[in-house]
Amino acid sequence: xxxxxxxxxxxxxxxxIFAATDLGKSFGEDDAAxxxxxxxxxxxxARGEIVSLVxxxxxxxxxxxxxxxxxxxxxxxxxxxxxxxxxxxxxRVGYMLQKDLLLPWRxxxxxxxxxxxxxxxxxAERRARAMGALERLGLAGFAGFxxxxxxxxxxxxxxxxxxxxxxxxxxxxDEPFSALDFQTKLLIERDTxxxxxxxxxxxxxxxxxxxxxxxxxxxxxxxxxxxxxxxxEHRIALPGDRTDMIQAREAxxxxxxxxxxxxxxxxx
Amino acid sequence: MVSVSDRVExxxxxxxxxxxxxxxxxxxxxxxxxQLALLALLLAAWEAATRGAAVNxxxxxxxxxxxxxxxxxxRDGTLFTDTLVTGLETLxxxxxxxxxxxxIGLALxxxxxxxxVLQPFILALGSIPIVALAPIVIIWxxxxxxxxxxxxxxxxxxxxxxxxxxxxxxVDPDQINLMRSLGADKHQIFRHLVLPASLTDIxxxxxxxxxxxxVGAIIGEFMSSDEGLGHxxxxxxxxxxxxxxxxxxxxxxxxxLVLSALVHRLERALLPWRHDLQ
Ligand SMILES: Nc1ncnc2c1ncn2[C@@H]1O[C@H](COP(=O)(O)OP(=O)(O)OP(=O)(O)O)[C@@H](O)[C@H]1O
Ligand SMILES: [Mg+2]
Numbered sequence: 209x210x211x212x213x214x215x216x217x218x219x220x221x222x223x224x225i226f227a228a229t230d231l232g233k234s235f236g237e238d239d240a241a242x243x244x245x246x247x248x249x250x251x252x253x254a255r256g257e258i259v260s261l262v263x264x265x266x267x268x269x270x271x272x273x274x275x276x277x278x279x280x281x282x283x284x285x286x287x288x289x290x291x292x293x294x295x296x297x298x299x300r301v302g303y304m305l306q307k308d309l310l311l312p313w314r315x316x317x318x319x320x321x322x323x324x325x326x327x328x329x330x331x332a333e334r335r336a337r338a339m340g341a342l343e344r345l346g347l348a349g350f351a352g353f354x355x356x357x358x359x360x361x362x363x364x365x366x367x368x369x370x371x372x373x374x375x376x377x378x379x380x381x382d383e384p385f386s387a388l389d390f391q392t393k394l395l396i397e398r399d400t401x402x403x404x405x406x407x408x409x410x411x412x413x414x415x416x417x418x419x420x421x422x423x424x425x426x427x428x429x430x431x432x433x434x435x436x437x438x439x440x441e442h443r444i445a446l447p448g449d450r451t452d453m454i455q456a457r458e459a460x461x462x463x464x465x466x467x468x469x470x471x472x473x474x475x476x
Numbered sequence: 477m478v479s480v481s482d483r484v485e486x487x488x489x490x491x492x493x494x495x496x497x498x499x500x501x502x503x504x505x506x507x508x509x510x511q512l513a514l515l516a517l518l519l520a521a522w523e524a525a526t527r528g529a530a531v532n533x534x535x536x537x538x539x540x541x542x543x544x545x546x547x548x549x550x551r552d553g554t555l556f557t558d559t560l561v562t563g564l565e566t567l568x569x570x571x572x573x574x575x576x577x578x579x580i581g582l583a584l585x586x587x588x589x590x591x592x593v594l595q596p597f598i599l600a601l602g603s604i605p606i607v608a609l610a611p612i613v614i615i616w617x618x619x620x621x622x623x624x625x626x627x628x629x630x631x632x633x634x635x636x637x638x639x640x641x642x643x644x645x646x647v648d649p650d651q652i653n654l655m656r657s658l659g660a661d662k663h664q665i666f667r668h669l670v671l672p673a674s675l676t677d678i679x680x681x682x683x684x685x686x687x688x689x690x691v692g693a694i695i696g697e698f699m700s701s702d703e704g705l706g707h708x709x710x711x712x713x714x715x716x717x718x719x720x721x722x723x724x725x726x727x728x729x730x731x732x733l734v735l736s737a738l739v740h741r742l743e744r745a746l747l748p749w750r751h752d753l754q
Binding site: 274277279297299301303305307309311312313314322323325326327354355356374 | 648650651653654655656657658659660664668669672673675747748749
């Protein structure tokens with residue numbers, strides 16, 4: 209079975225989710241002065257892996273994520289999902305954009321079940337799964353609230369619930385935890401890490417928080433200013449339980465990783 | 477006997493929101509009282525001017541004459557039948573025009589190509605003054621209900637179409653991306669996102685077009701009819717019964733206010749997430 213899949217998957221390495229090769233993007237290519245946002249970026253994501261992208265604001269991280277999940281067409285380069293060139297948008301992917309983008313006419317739980325509704329899951333089941341996702345994020349008491357009655361952090365959590373409710377195999381998260389308080393953030397990071405590591409899913413995370421990137425990830429990819437390219441790729445080797453965010457912060461190498469990433473962002 | 481401390485206690489214990497609501501209510505009463513006083517003052521000045529022969533009551537009517545005309549119209553029942561006729565024409569044209577306009581406007585969202593093809597035609601139709609169409613409409617649809625319905629519908633449809641189309645185009649592209657990333661097809665994006673997102677604009681259009689529909693119906697009645705408020709105004713005007721003209725105008729204004737209030741109610745009922753409306 210796996211042999212057949214490898215053949216069908218062409219050159220894809222075993223367990224590879226997606227691979228971006230020499231990806232580039234310019235906006236307004238038909239204009240006299242196109243804006244080159246991404247010069248050349250190559251990287252891959254494998255099953256069970258957590259990878260973070262860090263880079264200065266405006267360097268093209270969100271654009272990169274949009275390219276990877278087929279919402280924007282690249283100007284150069286290739287994207288393969290499960291070894292095949294991407295057509296349309298990939299399946300079983302949970303994409304959470306930077307803005308919460310909650311629909312104001314839907315209550316929290318109705319927003320959380322949007323993805324399930326689109327996949328035509330029955331009413332009772334999707335309600336139950338959406339409630340489950342909200343409960344996990346500490347929002348059970350706010351299921352019937354409209355977004356206009358929720359705080360910024362709560363709205364972000366509802367958006368995260370909407371992303372998690374369809375049970376995606378691959379998570380593409382664009383600064384998902386930035387509006388959370390420190391406590392909630394560590395808890396949700398732990399839950400997300402467990403979800404990915406224990407069930408062999410995969411997570412690509414964009415963040416401005418270097419400590420978050422180091423404590424959570426297997427690899428941290430540092431991007432340069434616009435037009436962006438990969439400066440370095442850090443393989444994070446921390447001892448112990450990688451779903452414990454406090455333990456990760458206490459590891460002796462933690463500060464070393466944080467400092468070297470910080471320096472690279474300063475220099476480029 | 478109520479002691480001072482009792483009174484202080486009740487004042488402190490009184491729930492704040494109730495106090496605020498009462499204050500707001502009092503503020504509204506004040507505004508209403510001032511408005512009524514202003515109206516009474518204007519009417520009194522008008523009445524005094526016509527009595528003192530400073531102003532010709534024959535040419536300018538008088539509040540007393542208007543009241544008499546209203547009572548007479550109520551007595552013989554024409555006040556109610558005319559209001560009902562015009563109200564029905566307006567409502568029917570309002571509903572039909574908005575269904576057509578909103579339907580086409582939203583449908584244009586589906587096909588960029590079709591919308592670009594139709595754009596100049598819509599603009600052309602939108603720039604025709606509807607009054608100018610009245611003679612043709614009477615020829616085509618006769619002098620009865622159908623021609624008034626057609627006039628009211630025409631007055632509504634282009635505005636409603638443009639508003640619905642603009643509303644649909646105004647949907648946040650990131651929100652569309654989100655729907656796509658969740659695997660939504662075009663139909664689902666329309667149903668779950670574009671349609672509800674356009675409702676705010678569509679309701680703004682409803683509030684605007686309810687007045688347009690009334691104007692359309694009245695113009696239709698002006699051209700040719702034997703009942704309705706427009707007919708009554710036209711007839712009284714051509715007979716120089718100015719007080720009667722004003723009386724029918726007042727009824728028309730009242731009808732317009734009632735219809736707008738109905739639309740506002742509907743909006744509040746259908747858009748429960750709009751906390752600003754509640
Ligand atoms: N549709 C577009 N047309 C033209 N330029 C665009 C477009 N979208 C993004 N850009 C530009 O591309 C650059 C990168 O944008 P992007 O949103 O990917 O940055 P980012 O790395 O996610 O930034 P941040 O960390 O602040 O979220 C910005 O300079 C932005 O102005
Ligand atoms: Mg961004």
